[in-house]
């Protein structure tokens with residue numbers, strides 16, 4: 550997960566400029582006031598960050614022990630959270646706090662955090678730079694083939710279709726950035742989706758279906774491949 554807030558802003562700006570372009574063309578004969586209104590909207594979107602990253606920094610002292618001082622975990626079993634889309638991080642934090650997603654090691658961590666705190670924390674980690682690792686050479690070919698093309702025989706879809714060719718995900722659809730994520734954590738997540746242990750949102754339905762179709766060898770290979778993205 551590389552620093553992506555700039556890319557995100559640019560993407561948002563691009564989407565909204567496109568909308569603006571279409572809007573101005575469609576209403577070419579409309580008044581100038583319409584154009585100004587659209588422009589104002591663009592400004593608002595660019596100026597409205599998800600949370601306050603600076604305020605978030607003061608609320609994360611206890612997280613470093615497991616997620617690393619820069620949001621990159623050094624334990625293969627624990628997730629890196631640096632560079633993640635804030636929308637996704639916020640959703641997960643809400644679920645963990647409410648207990649709809651089980652994360653025993655995080656017990657108590659979010660007890661005194663309110664909704665704004667969770668947004669600020671999510672914004673803070675989104676600004677940090679995610680680091681990658683090395684994919685295992687032994688399983689690289691299988692991992693890459695699953696990631697890019699899935700398994701047409703068993704119906705496993707391409708991971709890239711949702712998480713993107715380089716693993717960056719898609720914030721608008723709450724598809725997480727998984728590039729460079731820790732191998733053991735990815736494997737555990739896939740197994741937890743498949744067994745139904747990982748619960749929480751309607752969004753997870755798709756991952757449950759995907760993971761349930763995968764063989765152990767495929768899960769291991771793709772987890773290692775993603776670590777190298």
Ligand code: HEC
Nearest residue numbers: 609611612614615627628630638641642652654655658670
């Ligand atoms: C004692 C270790 C520990 C501490 C301290 C801790 N976490 Fe976690 N956290 C974990 C583990 C382990 C998981 C993965 C749970 C699972 O297996 O699904 C996790 C999961 C998460 C996730 C979900 C990641 C994802 O990709 O879905 C987020 C976000 C998160 N933690 C944020 C935080 C924040 C913010 C703090 C500090 C307020 C914190 N954690 C403190 C161990 C910890």
Ligand code: HEC
Nearest residue numbers: 706707708711723724725735738750752753755756759771
């Ligand atoms: C149709 C879209 C879609 C496809 C295809 C897909 N994913 Fe996902 N993936 C998601 C969504 C949505 C989530 C977030 C679910 C949640 O909230 O827990 C997710 C979550 C994950 C996570 C957990 C990330 C974290 O930080 O905890 C991993 C790992 C993952 N996907 C791996 C894969 C792999 C490997 C494949 C290919 C075999 C794949 N995904 C295919 C949509 C998809």
